[in-house]
Amino acid sequence: MAELRNCPSCGEFFNYIGVRDICHKCAQQEEDMYQIVYRFLRKRENRAATVERIVEATGVKEEMLYTWVRKGRLHPAVFPNLGYPCDNCGRLTNQGKLCENCTSELKSDLRTFEAAKEFREEIKNREKGTYLSERN
Known part of the structure; x- marks a missing residue:
């Protein structure tokens, strides 16, 4: 059963069904940012980019990068300078x-x-x- 929650990113109400902790709009923005980062990292010259370089080039927050690495969406085996604290x-x-x-x-x-x-x-x-x- 769905539960009404506030989105921690934007503060809007959304139906939490156990899949993600943010609203659909913020989830879509997060996915768009992921695609920007992934396209950046897919270029041969950027594969060894550090977290600071990725943040500088794409505008994504460090915490978001750490979350993607922790969840396995960005693999340190492919991008060797990625990790999380x-x-x-x-x-x-x-x-x-x-x-x-x-x-x-x-x-x-x-x-x-x-x-x-x-x-x-x-x-x-x-x-x-x-x-x-x-x-x-």
């Missing part, structure tokens, strides 16, 4: 929410935490040890 440090990444550096740092911290946890459990078990007396 890491949720932790802000460095551009192509997959997931964290860049490679933050991911490896997080994994290292988790390994350290797990090793410390195992060490604490081992110490605790040693202190609880059972004492046996010899019986003949």
